[in-house]
Amino acid sequence: MSGAWAWAALAGLGVYHGVNPAMGWLFAVALGLHRGSRRVVWASLLPIALGHAASIALVLAAAMLLGRVLEPRWLARLAGLVLIGWAAWHWWRGGRHRVRVGMRAGFWGLALWSFVMATAHGAGLMLLPVLLPTTGHHAHGELTLPGVLTIGGALAALAVHSAAMLATTLIVAVLVYEWAGVAILRRGWVNFDLLWTVALVLTGLILLAG
Amino acid sequence: MARMMPDPSFYPSPRLAAKAPAEKLAYVVAFDPKRKKKDALASVDVDPGSRTYGQILGQTETLVGDELHHFGWNACSSCLCPNLPHPHVERRYLVVPGLRSSNIHIMDVKPDPRRPKLVKTITAAEIAERAGYSRPHTVHCGPSGIYVSALGDAEGKAPGGVFLIDHESFEVRGRWEVDRGSQRFGYDFWWHLGHDTLVTSEWGTPDMFEDGLVPDLILGAKYGRRLHFWDLHKRKQLQEIDFGDKQQLVFELRPAHDPTKAYGFVNCVLSLEDLSSSIWVWYRDGDRWAVRKVVTIPAEPAAEEDLPPLLKGFKAVPPLVTDIDLSVDDKYLYVSCWGTGDLQQYDVSDPFNPKLTGKLRIGGIVSRAAHPAAPDRPLNGGPQMVEVSRDGRRVYFTNSLYGAIDEQFYPDGVQGWMVKVDAAEGGGIALDKRFFVDWPGGLRPHQVRLQGGDASSDSYCYP
Numbered sequence: 001m002s003g004a005w006a007w008a009a010l011a012g013l014g015v016y017h018g019v020n021p022a023m024g025w026l027f028a029v030a031l032g033l034h035r036g037s038r039r040v041v042w043a044s045l046l047p048i049a050l051g052h053a054a055s056i057a058l059v060l061a062a063a064m065l066l067g068r069v070l071e072p073r074w075l076a077r078l079a080g081l082v083l084i085g086w087a088a089w090h091w092w093r094g095g096r097h098r099v100r101v102g103m104r105a106g107f108w109g110l111a112l113w114s115f116v117m118a119t120a121h122g123a124g125l126m127l128l129p130v131l132l133p134t135t136g137h138h139a140h141g142e143l144t145l146p147g148v149l150t151i152g153g154a155l156a157a158l159a160v161h162s163a164a165m166l167a168t169t170l171i172v173a174v175l176v177y178e179w180a181g182v183a184i185l186r187r188g189w190v191n192f193d194l195l196w197t198v199a200l201v202l203t204g205l206i207l208l209a210g
Numbered sequence: 211m212a213r214m215m216p217d218p219s220f221y222p223s224p225r226l227a228a229k230a231p232a233e234k235l236a237y238v239v240a241f242d243p244k245r246k247k248k249d250a251l252a253s254v255d256v257d258p259g260s261r262t263y264g265q266i267l268g269q270t271e272t273l274v275g276d277e278l279h280h281f282g283w284n285a286c287s288s289c290l291c292p293n294l295p296h297p298h299v300e301r302r303y304l305v306v307p308g309l310r311s312s313n314i315h316i317m318d319v320k321p322d323p324r325r326p327k328l329v330k331t332i333t334a335a336e337i338a339e340r341a342g343y344s345r346p347h348t349v350h351c352g353p354s355g356i357y358v359s360a361l362g363d364a365e366g367k368a369p370g371g372v373f374l375i376d377h378e379s380f381e382v383r384g385r386w387e388v389d390r391g392s393q394r395f396g397y398d399f400w401w402h403l404g405h406d407t408l409v410t411s412e413w414g415t416p417d418m419f420e421d422g423l424v425p426d427l428i429l430g431a432k433y434g435r436r437l438h439f440w441d442l443h444k445r446k447q448l449q450e451i452d453f454g455d456k457q458q459l460v461f462e463l464r465p466a467h468d469p470t471k472a473y474g475f476v477n478c479v480l481s482l483e484d485l486s487s488s489i490w491v492w493y494r495d496g497d498r499w500a501v502r503k504v505v506t507i508p509a510e511p512a513a514e515e516d517l518p519p520l521l522k523g524f525k526a527v528p529p530l531v532t533d534i535d536l537s538v539d540d541k542y543l544y545v546s547c548w549g550t551g552d553l554q555q556y557d558v559s560d561p562f563n564p565k566l567t568g569k570l571r572i573g574g575i576v577s578r579a580a581h582p583a584a585p586d587r588p589l590n591g592g593p594q595m596v597e598v599s600r601d602g603r604r605v606y607f608t609n610s611l612y613g614a615i616d617e618q619f620y621p622d623g624v625q626g627w628m629v630k631v632d633a634a635e636g637g638g639i640a641l642d643k644r645f646f647v648d649w650p651g652g653l654r655p656h657q658v659r660l661q662g663g664d665a666s667s668d669s670y671c672y673p
Contacts, residue, residue: 021292021295022295026292026295027292027293029292030291030292030671030672033470033672033673034404034469034470034673036470098354099293099294099353099354099442099443100443101293101443102293102353102403102406102442102443103293103403103404103405103406103469103671104405104406105293113293182222182223182226182672183222183226185216185222185290185297186216186218186220186221186222186226187215189215189216189290189297190214190215191212191213191214191215191298193212193296193298194212194214194298
């Protein structure tokens, strides 16, 4: 994927993750409502973004390490299979996680929760098609992981994705807390899990086809 | 197939749930006390505009000897909770345990809501093997699936506890507790989702009630008398509160629906000092839970010849408060006095100072009060399982307590009935003259569940 498109895609995925109620804005709203405090909504966003970024970073690091030993083509195929496997698991078992963090969550509890949710949803995996090479030749300035992508590049990708995710989470949380109210959940909560599973499968297929 | 939008019967908050449309159907379980016929789940028409208002529309049979008792939904408003949302699951299945057989029947209400279809039976053997429990009792839909309390272990002894069932596949997922601490007896349970706390109450082990209450055990204060408070997510007992050796049978747990509020109500059936019943509030006191008695309902003097053998010596009829229910707005508490035949309504806006706002009498050990639909017919049994509609305007109840105990207090047996009460805005209750279900076939009705949810089915994560 060429440079500008890759950055746009990373940011777009950040928005996509951010609007999903299961990725954090809803938890921030709930905690704000519980404690009757706008400040709590804002303060909850940092641990949520941190947990999300940590999960993405873990996947990127794993991909970079594997990139040292695997041919790019094989890495892409492996990632594609993992994505489709993840989608299948998500479909069959996704609703079965055990709840470990509740409404009394503090900073680290919330960060842990966000990390677990992002990881279980395969949020980091979804970024791989953007970062892995899908064609044999790498043009100058192309953002691809193994060999080409430096640690600095990976950090930049993580920063762009996380900033978009945090901004989206913030906007949705504030809109719902200040204006729409949780009644909007009844009408506006589309089945993100279904869309998410479809997105995982599609990205997996893109990688396999490449 | 998963839904694209949340189930319309899920509400984020009790405030929104209280605006839900009126229910058109009530589901009621009924059992054969002689254990000769099959037990059944009935659907009752509760739509006042319908020609079949107050009639049973359909019955779905289960098995002989189940003793259907309490039941619940596979999914409810807690699916909207932010920490593990699954809002696109359907409120579609009733989870119906047999308290005596330990089977759990799964009924699908979607194809024909008036005639639920039995789609699966989880056997007693599966529950014993995978969770180590028997005698399933209360069912609540919650953050990790379906939670069910059990009164006995796999052999029918202590400890009772709580186990989990998957809310879509209905596989038994195992015991809930990680560390039960001092808890031994099981009975009811519910939670404060906003405070990560689960509460359990106590009855006794199956050998203490399956042949009826044992007078010596009551007098020795050997039945349940404690509340247990748990960390809902670590699954660990945090605190036990003993009501003391003068209190017996600490039963139904009705936590505030508002998840920010840390209090709830529980009934204690019998005081050994004066046969009174009482209502207690549990509440957060600093970093501990505490309880306080807020209502005492005294026994009423009675002639010896009007009393069953068990009570003759006392020359009094105990109120026997065996069920309570809290309206979704946390404003009114309904109290069933199965002994005297009273249904009482308290304004509990201030939970520590309940005010009696309504009262009626039907059935009762001594009074045998009639229903306005049949004013000349004395009724036995008394107000028992009570359920309140989400908007708080309609209250339904049935008259049987438990097969082996019914005859101890109503020696002529209990002829089952179900009635409906209208609750006025601002307080006050009156029996609906048009609604009297004279239960057919010798079966005795027990818990009532209302279509789309009711005051004791759903819990909420948002205030």
